[in-house]
Every structure is written in C-alpha cells, then in structure tokens.
Amino acid sequence: MKRAWISRTVAFSSLALLAAMLASFASCATNAGEGTLDEDASSAVPEGAAPELDGAVADALPPEAGCDAGDPGCTTEVLRCEDVAWCLVSTPATPTYALTAVWGSSKSDVWAVGSGGTILHYDGSTWVTTASGIPDTFFNVWGSGPNDVWVVSTMELIFHSAGFADGGAQWERVPAAGDPNPDYVAGYTTLGGGRFVRAIWGSSASDVRIGTTIPFSIETYVPPDFLYMGSSSQLVKGATDGGLPWRALPGKHRITSIWGSSATDVWIAADEGGSQRGTMLHGTPYEGPSPHPDIEQAADLCFGCEAPCPSCGALTDPLVWKPVDSQSKLALESIWGSSADDVWAVGEGGTIRRIRKGDVRWQKVESPTTAPLHAVWGSGPNDVWIAGDDGTILHYDGNEVAPSSVQLPLGRRPHLRGVWGSGANDVWIVGDGVLLHYTGPKPGGAK
Amino acid sequence: MSLYSPARIASAVALLALAASSACAKTDVPIGTDCTDGFCDEGRPSFTPPPDGGEAEASLPPARLLCIATECPAPYATCAKAPGTPATVCGTNLMSDAENCGACGVSCQGFSEGFNMASRCVDGACAFECLVKGEQVFRDCNDLLDDGCEVDTNSDAANCGACGNACDPGVRCIKGKCGCSTGWIDCNGTCIDPRADDENCGACGKVCQDPAVMCSPMPPNTRYGCLGSDCGQLKCDGHYGDCNHDLSEGCASDGCEVDILTTDDCGACGKKCLPDEACKLDDRGEPRCAPICEKVGLVECAGKCVDLQTDAANCGHCFNNCVYQRPNAVGTCNKGICGMECVRGFADCNGDPADGCEVDLRSHPGNCGACGHECDLRAGQPCVEGQCLMVECDAGVETK
Numbered sequence: 001m002k003r004a005w006i007s008r009t010v011a012f013s014s015l016a017l018l019a020a021m022l023a024s025f026a027s028c029a030t031n032a033g034e035g036t037l038d039e040d041a042s043s044a045v046p047e048g049a050a051p052e053l054d055g056a057v058a059d060a061l062p063p064e065a066g067c068d069a070g071d072p073g074c075t076t077e078v079l080r081c082e083d084v085a086w087c088l089v090s091t092p093a094t095p096t097y098a099l100t101a102v103w104g105s106s107k108s109d110v111w112a113v114g115s116g117g118t119i120l121h122y123d124g125s126t127w128v129t130t131a132s133g134i135p136d137t138f139f140n141v142w143g144s145g146p147n148d149v150w151v152v153s154t155m156e157l158i159f160h161s162a163g164f165a166d167g168g169a170q171w172e173r174v175p176a177a178g179d180p181n182p183d184y185v186a187g188y189t190t191l192g193g194g195r196f197v198r199a200i201w202g203s204s205a206s207d208v209r210i211g212t213t214i215p216f217s218i219e220t221y222v223p224p225d226f227l228y229m230g231s232s233s234q235l236v237k238g239a240t241d242g243g244l245p246w247r248a249l250p251g252k253h254r255i256t257s258i259w260g261s262s263a264t265d266v267w268i269a270a271d272e273g274g275s276q277r278g279t280m281l282h283g284t285p286y287e288g289p290s291p292h293p294d295i296e297q298a299a300d301l302c303f304g305c306e307a308p309c310p311s312c313g314a315l316t317d318p319l320v321w322k323p324v325d326s327q328s329k330l331a332l333e334s335i336w337g338s339s340a341d342d343v344w345a346v347g348e349g350g351t352i353r354r355i356r357k358g359d360v361r362w363q364k365v366e367s368p369t370t371a372p373l374h375a376v377w378g379s380g381p382n383d384v385w386i387a388g389d390d391g392t393i394l395h396y397d398g399n400e401v402a403p404s405s406v407q408l409p410l411g412r413r414p415h416l417r418g419v420w421g422s423g424a425n426d427v428w429i430v431g432d433g434v435l436l437h438y439t440g441p442k443p444g445g446a447k
Numbered sequence: 448m449s450l451y452s453p454a455r456i457a458s459a460v461a462l463l464a465l466a467a468s469s470a471c472a473k474t475d476v477p478i479g480t481d482c483t484d485g486f487c488d489e490g491r492p493s494f495t496p497p498p499d500g501g502e503a504e505a506s507l508p509p510a511r512l513l514c515i516a517t518e519c520p521a522p523y524a525t526c527a528k529a530p531g532t533p534a535t536v537c538g539t540n541l542m543s544d545a546e547n548c549g550a551c552g553v554s555c556q557g558f559s560e561g562f563n564m565a566s567r568c569v570d571g572a573c574a575f576e577c578l579v580k581g582e583q584v585f586r587d588c589n590d591l592l593d594d595g596c597e598v599d600t601n602s603d604a605a606n607c608g609a610c611g612n613a614c615d616p617g618v619r620c621i622k623g624k625c626g627c628s629t630g631w632i633d634c635n636g637t638c639i640d641p642r643a644d645d646e647n648c649g650a651c652g653k654v655c656q657d658p659a660v661m662c663s664p665m666p667p668n669t670r671y672g673c674l675g676s677d678c679g680q681l682k683c684d685g686h687y688g689d690c691n692h693d694l695s696e697g698c699a700s701d702g703c704e705v706d707i708l709t710t711d712d713c714g715a716c717g718k719k720c721l722p723d724e725a726c727k728l729d730d731r732g733e734p735r736c737a738p739i740c741e742k743v744g745l746v747e748c749a750g751k752c753v754d755l756q757t758d759a760a761n762c763g764h765c766f767n768n769c770v771y772q773r774p775n776a777v778g779t780c781n782k783g784i785c786g787m788e789c790v791r792g793f794a795d796c797n798g799d800p801a802d803g804c805e806v807d808l809r810s811h812p813g814n815c816g817a818c819g820h821e822c823d824l825r826a827g828q829p830c831v832e833g834q835c836l837m838v839e840c841d842a843g844v845e846t847k
Contacts, residue, residue: 082815096756098782115756115763115783135746135755136764139784153717330800348800370798409795415786 064410066412073390075408082442084405086393089435092129093118099430100139101418105146110433112418113138113151119171120435121164122428127435131170132159139198144205152197155212155235158208158246176246178212178420185216195233199255203263207235210246211255211268215298226304226311228295234317246293249317250298255282259335259343263391266319267447269345271331278328280345280353283319292316325361333374338381346373346386352394352401368394368403374417379424385438387416387429394437406436468679510835517827520836522571526551537829538810541569557810562595584623586610641676650675655679666702669694686734690716708721708734756783773803794818 012423026364067074076209081087093099097116106112115137119130132138136153143149147163157176161169177195199211217229233253235246253270258264266283284290291305291312326332330348333420337343350369354363367373378384382398391413393404408414414432422429425440473651519525519537526532526539526547527825531715539547545555548568555566555573556803558564563585564575577585577596585596588610598606600623607620614625619633627638634651643645655678657671668687687703690712694700705712711719711725713736720726720736723743727750729735740752747753747763755761759769762780769778771786775793779786796806796818806814812822815820815830822828822835829836 096782098784100784137755157764196764349798372800417784 040296042145044183047243053076053139060350066266073413075391075410075413078116078410079405079407081407084407085442086404086405086406086429086436086438088409089437090127091120091433091435093120093433094129095433096441097136098415098432099418099435100137101141102420102428102430103141103143103149103418104420104422104428105143107422109146110142110198110420110422110428111149111151112428112430114430119151119159119169121169123164127166128172130161130164130429137403140200141194142200142202142208144202144208148205149210151198152200152210154197155195155216158197158210161280168293174245176248177216182210199268201258201260202237203260203265206237209237209258209266211258211270212254213254213256213271215252215254216248220248220314222304222311226309226314227302228299228305228315229301230295230299233296236264236317250292250294250315251317251321252298253279256347257332257335257345258330259337261337261340264319265340267335267337267343267345268321269332269335269347275329277331278326278347278351280324280332281321282324283317283321286318286320288320291399293320325357327351327362327364333372334376335377336364336376336384338378338384342381344376344378346376348372350388352386365396365401372415374415375419375429377419377421379421383424385419385421385427385429387419387431389415391416391431393429409434449837464815483511514836514838514840515823515826515828516836517829519829520831520838523829523831534825535807535810536809536812537831541570545573548573563597563727564595582622593751641673643673648678649676653678662698666694666698668703688716694816710736731732757781759785773800775804775807 024025027252032244042349068077088198091099091206093112093114094116097114097118099112099114100116102110102112103237108122109121110122110345112118112120112122112127117132117134117136117138119132119138119141120127121130122431123181132151134153134157136157138151138153138157141149141151149161149163149169151161151171156175158174158176159171160174161171162238163169176197195212195214197210197212197214200208202208211231212235215233218228218230218232220226220228228250230250230348231252232248233251233255234249236249237245238247253268254272255267255270258266260283264285268281268283271277272279289307292315293306294317295302295309295312295315297307326345328347328351330351332345332347334347335343335345343355344365345353345362350367350371350373351369352373354365355362363385369388370390371392373386373392373394374386375387376384378396382396384396384401386392386394386396386401388394391406391408393406393416395404414434416429416431416434416436418430419427421438425438427438429436429438463646471555522540522542522651523537524539524541524547525534525536525542526528526541527534528546539551540662541547541549541551545566545568545636547553548555549571549587553573553586555568563578563580563583566573566575575592575595579585579588582601583599585602586597586598586606586609588598588600588606589595598610600606600610600620602620604618604620604625604684605651607614607625608623612625614620618626619636621627621633621638625749630642631638632641632647632651634647639647639651641651645761647653647728648655655671655673658679662681664683666818668684668685669681671679674682681697681700683689683694683703684710685836686706688705688707689700689703690705691701694702705716707714707716707718708726708728710724710726711717713720714734718736723739724736725739726734726776727737729750737750740751743752743756746750746755746761748761753761754767755763755765757780759778759780761767762769763783764784767785769780771778771785771787773787775790776787776795777790779788792807792809793804794806794808794814794817795804796814806818808814808816808818809832810830812824812828812830812835814820815822815835816833820835822830
C-alpha cells in the first residue's frame with residue numbers, strides 16, 4: 001500500500017494546503033469514477049481517493065481540521081477506496097456546507113441538498129450544482145419521478161423542479177405560507193409560516209405530504225358557516241381557495257419524517273418532547289364520519305364543526321393517525337420500509353427500531369452505536385443502510401446491524417445525514433461536506 | 448452533533464492524569480521501574496513529560512506525587528449540593544462556591560435578595576456588589592450592609608452619578624447627571640431639545656400645529672414643525688435632506704430634494720458610504736452606512752449580517768435559534784444545521800442524549816478529566832479539577 005506521509009511542519013502548514021490536498025484527492029476521485037461508473041455499477045471500480053493520496057496519514061492535524069490526532073472522532077488516515085465499502089466522491093458543493101438528504105429516480109438521476117441553499121445533481125457520472133438562489137438550509141429532497149422533484153427548507157421555501165435538463169434545473173418556489181391570498185367571499189385559508197420542513201413523502205405526483213417540525217397556526221373559513229382556527233403540522237398538495245398550492249391538515253405534531261408503502265399506509269415520526277420524543281404514528285384510511293377527529297383535537301376555535309359537518313372536507317385528512325409504541329423516549333428522525341410489513345426507524349442515541357407484520361409495537365434492534373442516526377434506506381428486507389453522526393454507517397444484512405467501513409477525509413469525522421440508492425449496488429450517503437458512494441461488494445470483502 | 452468537546456478537555460489533562468494516576472493508581476508497576484512511561488530513576492527526572500506535553504510540563508509540581516490521596520486538599524471539601532442529595536467527594540471549592548462559601552452549607556445567596564445586591568464567594572468569603580438594573584445604577588452610599596445598595600445614582604438628586612453628588616435645589620437627576628445639557632430642558636424627567644421637538648417646541652408641552660396658511664402644494668418631502676423653537680417651520684420629512692439649503696425660501700423652495708437613504712447621501716447630505724457598504728436603517732430607524740452582507744459572504748437577517756452556517760441564533764435560516772434543552776448542553780450551529788455540545792467541563796459519558804451531558808469531568812471520580820478515566824474508586828481517590836488526586840508518598844496511600 002502506498003502511503004503519503006504528511007509532515008506536520010510542511011504539509012499541514014496552512015489551511016490552503018490542507019484544502020488543496022483534500023481537493024486533490026477529491027478531484028481525482030471524480031476521474032476514477034467518471035471513466036468507470038457505467039450501467040453495471042456493481043462491477044465498476046468505485047470512485048475513491050487518488051492512488052497517491054489513498055491511505056494518506058497525518059501524524060498531526062492543523063487547527064482547521066477541527067480535531068487532534070488521537071481523538072477517536074478524528075480521521076488521521078484516509079483509507080484506500082478498495083479496502084472499504086464506502087468511497088469519497090468529488091463534490092462541487094462548498095466544503096463548509098453540509099449535505100442533508102439524497103434522493104433519486106434512477107442511478108443516473110440523483111439529487112442531494114444541504115445548507116447554503118445547495119442543490120446538487122448527479123447524472124450517472126458527475127455531480128453538478130444547480131442554483132437555488134437562496135442561502136438557507138434545505139433539509140430534504142423527494143420526487144415522484146425524474147420530472148417531479150421537491151426540495152424543502154421552510155414553509156416559505158419549498159421548491160419544485162420539472163427535472164434536470166440541459167445541464168441544469170429550474171426551481172420554482174411553491175410556498176405553503178408567506179403569500180396567502182384571502183378571499184373573504186369564496187372562503188379562504190391563511191397559514192402562519194416560519195416553520196421548518198424536514199419531512200416530505202408522497203405516493204405519486206398528486207399525493208405529496210409535508211410535515212413541519214413545529215405546528216403552525218391556520219385559519220380556514222368556508223362560507224357560510226364553517227370557521228376553523230387552530231394548529232396544523234401537515235400539508236398535502238392541492239390548491240386551496242386561498243390560492244396556496246398546499247392544503248393544511250389539522251394537527252399538533254412535530255414531524256421529523258414521513259414514509260409510506262402506499263397512499264393508504266403511511267408512517268410519521270414526531271418529536272413531541274419529554275417522554276414523547278419517540279412518537280410514531282401510523283396513518284390508515286379514514287372511513288369514519290365527519291368531522292375527522294383531528295379537526296376537533298387541534299382546533300382552538302371551530303364554528304360549524306358539529307356532525308355531519310358538510311364543510312369539514314376542506315380540512316379532512318384522508319388518513320387517520322394512530323400512535324404505535326416505538327419503545328423509545330429518544331427522537332426518531334428517519335423512516336423507511338421494504339414493504340408495509342417491514343418498516344425501520346432510526347434516531348437519537350443510536351436508536352434503531354423495526355416493525356413487521358403482526359407486531360403491535362416497534363421492536364428494538366440491537367445497535368452497535370450511541371451516535372445520533374439521521375437516515376435509513378434499504379434495497380430490500382435484508383439490505384438496509386443507516387447513516388449518522390461521526391461518520392457512522394451501519395448495514396443490516398438480514399442477520400445483524402453492523403458498522404460498515406468508510407473512506408473519510410482527514411480531520412473530524414463528518415456527520416452523515418442522508419442515504420438513498422437506486423439498487424443494492426448503487427447507494428449514496430451524504431453528510432457534512434461529503435458525498436459517499438457504495439458500489440457493491442469488493443474483492444477484499446470490505447463490509 | 449458533536450460529543451467530542453469533552454475529549455479536548457480530556458486531552459489537556461490526559462497526559463498528566465495518565466502519567467500520574469494510571470501508572471500509579473491503576474497498575475502494579477513499582478515506582479522507579481516504569482521506564483516506558485518515564486517513571487524510572489535512570490539518571491533523569493522521573494516526570495519527564497511525553498512529547499507535546501507542554502501544559503502537563505508546566506503544571507507538574509516539583510514534588511513527586513506518586514501516591515493516591517484520599518483526603519480532600521484545601522480548599523476542596525465534600526458538600527452536598529442540596530440536603531439529602533449525594534455529595535461528590537472533594538467536589539466543592541470552598542473558596543469560590545457561592546452555596547458553600549468557606550464551609551459546607553454557607554450560602555452567599557439569600558441575603559442579597561431584595562437589596563439590589565449580587566453576591567459571590569471570593570477567597571472563601573461572601574462578597575457583595577451593587578447591581579445595575581436597566582437604567583438603575585445602585586450604590587451603597589451609607590456604607591450600611593443592612594439596607595444593601597439603597598441608592599439609584601441614576602435618579603437620586605442627592606447622589607446623582609455618584610454618592611454625595613447633590614444637584615442644585617429643584618434640579619432633577621436624569622441618567623446620572625444633574626439637569627440637562629446646554630440648550631436642552633427637563634421635560635417631566637426627560638431631556639428634550641425645545642429648538643426642534645415638535646411636541647415640546649420652545650417650552651415643555653407646547654405641541655406644534657400646522658399653520659393656518661400652508662404652502663399649496665407643499666415643497667417636496669417637507670412638513671411643518673418645530674425649528675429654532677418656533678412652530679410652523681418647514682422641515683424635512685422622512686429620509687430626505689435639504690442639501691441646497693433653500694428651505695428658508697418657504698413655499699418657493701424645492702423642498703428636501705435629496706434622498707438621504709442612498710450610498711451617496713447616507714443620513715446626511717454628501718455622506719458617502721464605502722464601496723462595499725450599503726445605506727440601511729439602523730436600530731433607531733436612522734440611515735447608516737453598513738456592510739453589504741452578501742459581499743462579505745454573509746446574509747442579512749433583520750438588518751444584521753450573519754453567517755447562516757455558524758450563527759446559533761440564525762442557523763440555516765434567519766432567526767432559527769438552536770436551542771438544546773438537555774442538562775449541561777447548549778445548542779450549536781455547524782454548517783447551517785443545529786446541533787449540540789456539552790458545556791465546558793461536562794461530558795456525555797453514557798451516550799444517552801436523554802440526560803444530556805451528565806458528567807462533571809472536573810469532579811467525577813469515575814470519569815475524571817475524560818469519560819472512562821477512573822480514579823482508584825476502591826481506595827476512595829477523589830477527582831479534583833479533572834485530575835485524580837495524588838500526593839507525596841509520605842502523606843498518602845503508597846502504591847505497590
């Protein structure tokens with residue numbers, strides 16, 4: 001193995017040199033990947049550090065690295081790509097920004113978003129930036145397909161694109177608050193804004209659901225005699241009389257993640273504080289009488305809410321939410337399932353939960369870490385990836401959840417925040433200044 | 448989220464702690480023979496610090512502290528934080544702990560309440576200092592502790608600005624000064640300028656009205672108000688200036704013809720901003736040259752330039768305040784995302800976010816200076832200021 005020994009007095013004498021070094025192995029990574037990432041990604045030589053810097057070792061790190069050699073949270077040697085499961089890939093994003101989420105419609109259409117208004121796209125060979133025009137942090141990205149992509153930050157900063165074309169993407173702001181257009185004659189809805197959006201999921205382009213981390217106020221009037229004033233924390237796509245493209249649903253949850261196996265089987269993770277931080281809600285079709293129970297539960301004031309409430313339809317959620325014991329007092333941040341009968345959730349303190357057909361509550365899954373876990377995704381019931389703080393990557397192979405191996409840049413181990421793949425051998429993880437790619441098993445047997 | 452801040456604290460003391468306690472308290476290596484750790488007598492000092500042990504070298508006492516101590520060294524003591532709660536062995540510094548000042552249970556707190564005083568423990572004795580509450584500046588002018596800091600020198604005419612500084616009879620003490628500055632008058636305890644105050648024009652309480660005969664049309668950007676202590680004078684309205692000084696021409700004037708919310712005339716005629724500055728309204732609504740946030744890589748939130756990547760009060764978005772409500776932890780902003788870190792001296796040793804940073808590394812004998820760094824619990828070795836306590840061998844429990 002070729003090693004590049006870094007002298008503390010020479011190579012790390014300046015931030016510029018460190019940056020150059022990080023940039024150089026990152027850019028070489030692209031070169032390695034560009035030529036080899038063909039349709040059969042599983043057999044491709046993965047992107048990795050340049051050979052001359054693969055395995056770089058530092059016996060001391062400069063202050064800019066954010067940690068000291070010897071600190072277990074510090075990477076002092078860049079592992080060789082062929083020795084690890086996950087390899088660094090060149091990112092065009094500013095290194096000081098974090099990437100928070102990744103999603104794609106195929107292996108040649110992948111999106112990653114993050115702080116500083118970052119929106120990146122991967123076409124199968126190269127990551128490029130697309131301009132959002134804002135400096136704010138995006139928390140999530142989701143789409144129903146290549147021509148229907150959403151990125152979310154706050155209720156005011158929700159953007160939609162018809163997809164990547166001609167080397168870029170047009171992002172249209174589709175806010176859920178900030179531009180209300182009350183029409184007192186035809187009825188109206190006004191939404192209080194200023195809430196962060198971390199959760200977005202849908203079953204199709206027309207069935208998209210958004211969750212906010214803190215409930216917002218909502219006022220809905222349907223003439224002649226229905227008036228609702230209360231709170232909401234979910235929005236579904238669909239124009240309202242007030243002209244907003246989102247319809248608010250009554251509720252008081254603090255939503256961190258939404259995932260469903262279909263339009264009629266949806267899970268929500270909510271951090272309700274105190275002993276309810278690990279709240280999990282299961283949404284199934286509501287077939288009861290009007291009004292929907294959430295309307296009365298979340299209302300501060302409601303006129304015309306008595307059954308049969310013909311005007312309640314404006315606020316009716318097609319799903320009804322039932323809490324399911326997560327056996328966790330710590331917050332759960334991400335949900336994913338291989339089917340309706342096999343759903344995973346991960347969160348604070350290394351918490352991992354799984355619920356399968358027949359379970360009346362979420363089951364504890366032994367976790368090899370206490371690091372906060374931020375993201376879960378899998379290609380099937382026996383291939384699940386989990387990403388979290390301090391470079392944590394876990395893999396479930398059908399038997400156990402175990403740490404995976406990862407190539408990380410010198411310095412403090414980055415927090416990893418999003419995971420998605422097009423298949424078992426093409427999986428992406430994004431985090432603080434890093435893009436990581438898994439392209440399948442390697443001859444060395446790296447997990 | 449970063450749970451590693453304690454590790455840095457730990458690293459500062461780790462060399463010392465390892466050299467002292469690990470080699471002595473936790474192992475059976477005879478003193479003077481552990482050459483690998485620099486503890487042998489082969490013609491060189493026993494406490495040869497390892498490389499890069501700068502701080503450790505500086506803090507090592509000349510004496511050879513090779514034995515475990517079990518008695519609290521002065522000024523440390525074992526005081527319960529509250530009655531009935533377990534006490535941390537040697538966890539209290541009697542010289543500086545306001546709840547245990549000089550001795551366990553001697554609190555400096557209660558007495559100062561209601562007397563405009565704050566109290567601290569200084570060198571083992573309660574020390575009191577007078578408070579400043581908003582615009583009130585309290586002082587102890589009679590030197591009697593019984594009534595605390597009894598005088599507000601910002602408003603007391605007998606002690607205006609300082610004890611004993613009396614104002615002339617009938618003159619009020621306003622913001623620590625007797626009366627008002629030259630040209631200003633005392634109007635119900637507030638100093639106003641009667642020459643230009645539309646509500647107190649020429650005299651206190653004289654409110655200006657528009658004159659019976661007004662210009663029609665009014666000169667641009669003007670209104671009637673108080674000028675030279677007279678009502679009914681043309682004045683500039685809003686953020687406009689009379690830069691050609693022709694308002695005295697009355698209705699024939701071109702009024703206040705210059706916008707003074709521009710980079711060429713910012714707040715005053717001819718006051719130019721620097722190339723990288725914009726003219727913005729300040730906290731008081733006055734135009735002022737200020738940096739263009741975007742040009743310096745920042746974002747403007749309510750008129751202030753902030754870094755959305757690192758500002759915990761504006762993290763990733765204006766006004767997103769990173770709050771982390773768990774013990775001994777604070778919210779942080781890193782790369783535009785809220786996280787947490789332990790406050791200085793504390794650590795999350797059990798990995799459970801629910802109890803925050805539950806360990807005080809300065810005094811926890813099971814996690815002394817760093818998570819997992821154990822003092823000799825069986826011998827009762829205390830942790831003092833993040834180090835397992837050692838003494839010279841004739842004063843403590845000698846190791847084998």
